[in-house]
Amino acid sequence: MTAPAVETKDLVKVFERGRRTIWQRLRREPDRRERFSAVDGIDLRVETGEIFGLLGPNGAGKTTTMKMLATLLIPTSGSIRVLGIDPLERPRDVRARLGAMLSGERSLYWKLTARENLEYFAALYHVSPNQTRARIERALAAVNLSDRADDYVERYSTGMRQRLALARALLPDPPLVILDEPTVGLDPQASRDLRDRVRELRAQGRTVLLTTHYMEEADQLCDRVAIIDHGRIVALDTPAALKRTIRAEEVVHLELGIDGDDRTVLEHLGRMATVARSERTNGTLAVTAHCASARDFVPAAFDAARSAGATIRHVEVVPVTLEDVFLSLTGRALRE
Amino acid sequence: MIGDVRAALAIARKDIRNLSRYRIAVASMAFTPLYQFVIPAFLFGAAFAVNGRATGLTATLGTDDLTGFIFLGGVVAGIVSTAFWGMAMSIRNEMDMGTLEPSWLTPTSHEMFVIGRAIGGMLFLILTQAALFLFGILFMGLRLRPEMLLALPAVLLALLSMVGIAYLLAGIVLLIREANFFIDTANFLFVTISGVSFPVTLLPGVLQPIALALPTTYAVDILRVQALGARPLFGVGIEYGLLVAGTAIAYPLGRWAFARAERTMRRRGMLSQY
Numbered sequence: 179m180t181a182p183a184v185e186t187k188d189l190v191k192v193f194e195r196g197r198r199t200i201w202q203r204l205r206r207e208p209d210r211r212e213r214f215s216a217v218d219g220i221d222l223r224v225e226t227g228e229i230f231g232l233l234g235p236n237g238a239g240k241t242t243t244m245k246m247l248a249t250l251l252i253p254t255s256g257s258i259r260v261l262g263i264d265p266l267e268r269p270r271d272v273r274a275r276l277g278a279m280l281s282g283e284r285s286l287y288w289k290l291t292a293r294e295n296l297e298y299f300a301a302l303y304h305v306s307p308n309q310t311r312a313r314i315e316r317a318l319a320a321v322n323l324s325d326r327a328d329d330y331v332e333r334y335s336t337g338m339r340q341r342l343a344l345a346r347a348l349l350p351d352p353p354l355v356i357l358d359e360p361t362v363g364l365d366p367q368a369s370r371d372l373r374d375r376v377r378e379l380r381a382q383g384r385t386v387l388l389t390t391h392y393m394e395e396a397d398q399l400c401d402r403v404a405i406i407d408h409g410r411i412v413a414l415d416t417p418a419a420l421k422r423t424i425r426a427e428e429v430v431h432l433e434l435g436i437d438g439d440d441r442t443v444l445e446h447l448g449r450m451a452t453v454a455r456s457e458r459t460n461g462t463l464a465v466t467a468h469c470a471s472a473r474d475f476v477p478a479a480f481d482a483a484r485s486a487g488a489t490i491r492h493v494e495v496v497p498v499t500l501e502d503v504f505l506s507l508t509g510r511a512l513r514e
Numbered sequence: 515m516i517g518d519v520r521a522a523l524a525i526a527r528k529d530i531r532n533l534s535r536y537r538i539a540v541a542s543m544a545f546t547p548l549y550q551f552v553i554p555a556f557l558f559g560a561a562f563a564v565n566g567r568a569t570g571l572t573a574t575l576g577t578d579d580l581t582g583f584i585f586l587g588g589v590v591a592g593i594v595s596t597a598f599w600g601m602a603m604s605i606r607n608e609m610d611m612g613t614l615e616p617s618w619l620t621p622t623s624h625e626m627f628v629i630g631r632a633i634g635g636m637l638f639l640i641l642t643q644a645a646l647f648l649f650g651i652l653f654m655g656l657r658l659r660p661e662m663l664l665a666l667p668a669v670l671l672a673l674l675s676m677v678g679i680a681y682l683l684a685g686i687v688l689l690i691r692e693a694n695f696f697i698d699t700a701n702f703l704f705v706t707i708s709g710v711s712f713p714v715t716l717l718p719g720v721l722q723p724i725a726l727a728l729p730t731t732y733a734v735d736i737l738r739v740q741a742l743g744a745r746p747l748f749g750v751g752i753e754y755g756l757l758v759a760g761t762a763i764a765y766p767l768g769r770w771a772f773a774r775a776e777r778t779m780r781r782r783g784m785l786s787q788y
Binding site: 191193281301 | 521525527532536612613615616777782785
C-alpha cells in the first residue's frame with residue numbers, strides 16, 4: 179500500500195485574539211486574550227496522485243491547514259505527515275519536496291522578469307546550476323509563459339502572474355503541489371486555463387492539494403473533496419458521492435411575495451421537498467428546496483403558495499451542486 | 515550547505531537587480547549620506563574652526579583633519595545603515611510586499627536571507643563609499659593615507675558584528691508593527707553613540723558605557739588612528755580585542771534572537787500579515 183501524500187491526525191490550531199503587552203507579561207498578569215480554533219481537529223488523508231480539494235467559506239480554516247502542511251505554521255496539537263515526513267521535525271526536507279502557491283500574484287518580484295524571478299527561486303530551491311535553465315524552461319512551458327519570459331512581471335495580467343506563481347511552485351519538480359485559492363481574482367478564461375494546468379499536474383503523476391471556495395472548481399477539478407467549516411471537516415468524499423448525500427435530484431430556488439406569516443407556506447413546501455434554506459426580506463421570501471423531481475414539485479409549490487396567500491414571483495431549477503451539499507450540512511451558503 | 519551559499523548569492527544578485535531598476539533610488543543611496551551627514555558635519559566643524567584649524571578636534575583626538583574624521587566616520591555610519599536598512603528592514607519590507615512567504619517556503623535556511631542581504635549590501639556600501647570618497651577628494655580636500663588599509667580588519671570585524679546585530683534587528687522588526695520608526699530611531703542612536711560624527715569622549719556620562727559596548731565604536735576609532743594618526747581610546751591592540759569580543763557576542767546572540775523570532779512567527783502565523 180502506497181503511503182499517503184498528506185496525512186493529518188486531530189490537527190488543531192488555536193490563535194489568540196488581541197495583544198498582551200510587555201508590561202502585562204512583566205507583571206505576570208493572567209493572559210485574558212480570547213482564543214479561537216482556526217482548525218479544530220482535522221483528520222485528512224490525501225492519496226498519492228489525486229487532486230484533493232478543501233472546500234469551504236472564507237475563514238473556515240482551509241488556509242491555516244495549508245500553512246501548517248507547508249511548515250509556515252506550527253500546529254497547537256495533532257500530527258502531520260507530508261510525503262511521509264514530519265514537518266515539525268524536518269521542515270527543510272518537506273519544503274524541498276513541496277511546490278506551494280499560497281499567496282498568488284503578490285508573491286513575485288514585479289520589477290524582475292519572469293525568468294529572473296524563476297532564476298532566483300531556483301537557487302532558493304537548491305536546483306543545481308546545470309539543471310536550472312532546463313527547469314525554468316519546463317516550468318514556463320507548463321504554464322504557457324515561454325513567450326513572455328523576459329517581460330517584467332509588472333506588465334503581466336493577474337492571470338499571468340498566477341500562472342507564474344504556479345511555475346515557481348513547479349521548480350523543485352515536486353511530487354506534491356499545494357495551491358491556496360489558485361483562481362481567486364481571475365476572469366473565467368484565466369480560471370479555466372489555470373484549472374487545465376492543474377489537471378496536467380495530475381497527469382504528470384503529482385499530487386495536488388488545493389483550497390477553494392468556488393464549488394464549481396472543486397466539482398470539476400477534484401477527485402475528492404473535504405468540505406470544511408469552522409475548522410472541522412463536515413464531509414469528505416468524491417464530488418458525485420457528496421452530491422448524492424442530499425438525496426435530491428434537483429434544486430429549486432423560489433422567490434415568493436408574501437405579506438403575512440411565512441410559516442404556513444414553508445410548512446406546505448416542506449411536505450413536498452426538503453427546504454434547505456429560507457430567507458425573508460420584507461415582503462419577499464427566498465426558498466431553496468431539494469426535491470426528487472422539479473416537474474412534480476413546482477406545480478405543487480404554486481398551489482401551496484396560493485393556499486397560504488403568497489405568490490411565486492420567480493422559479494429557478496438547477497442541478498445539485500456542492501453548494502447544496504454545504505447548505506444541507508451547515509444551513510448556510512458558501513458565500514455567507 | 516553549498517545550496518545555501520548559492521542561495522545567499524542569489525539573494526544578493528536579486529537585490530542588486532531589483533534595486534538597479536530604481537535608478538533614482540540608487541543615486542540617492544550615494545547622495546543621502548552626503549547631504550544628511552557629511553556636508554552638515556563638515557560645515558558645523560568649519561564654523562568652529564580657528565583660522566581654518568579644528569583646534570578643538572586636535573585637543574580631543576590629536577588630529578585636526580576634520581574632513582578625514584567625518585569621512586571615516588561615514589564608513590562606519592554606512593556599515594550601520596546597511597545592517598539596519600539593507601539587511602534587517604529589507605526583510606520586513608519583503609514581508610510587507612508578500613515576497614517573504616514564498617521565499618520561506620523553499621529549503622534555503624532562513625538565516626541566508628540576512629547573509630544574502632549582507633553580501634548585496636556590502637557591494638552597495640563599497641560603491642557608495644567610493645562615490646563619497648571621490649566627492650571628498652575632488653571638492654572637500656580629503657586626503658587618504660595608505661596606512662588606512664591597516665584598519666581593514668577592523669572594518670571587516672565591524673561588518674561581521676553588524677551582521678549579528680542585523681539578525682537581532684530582523685527578528686525584532688518581523689515581530690513589531692512600527693518597524694520603520696524603530697529602525698530609523700535605532701539607526702540614529704547607534705550611529706550617534708558609536709562616535710561617527712564626534713568623539714565618544716564628548717558623549718554624556720550615561721551614554722559612554724553604551725558607546726564602549728558597541729563594536730562599531732572601536733572600528734571607527736581604529737580607522738581614525740590608522741588613517742589620520744588620531745589618539746586611540748585605549749590602544750589599538752586592546753580595541754581589536756574588544757572588537758573581536760563584541761563580534762563574538764553579537765553574532766551568536768543575533769542568530770539566536772532571529773531563530774526565536776522565526777519560531778514565534780510560525781506559532782502566531784505572522785508571516786503573511788501584510
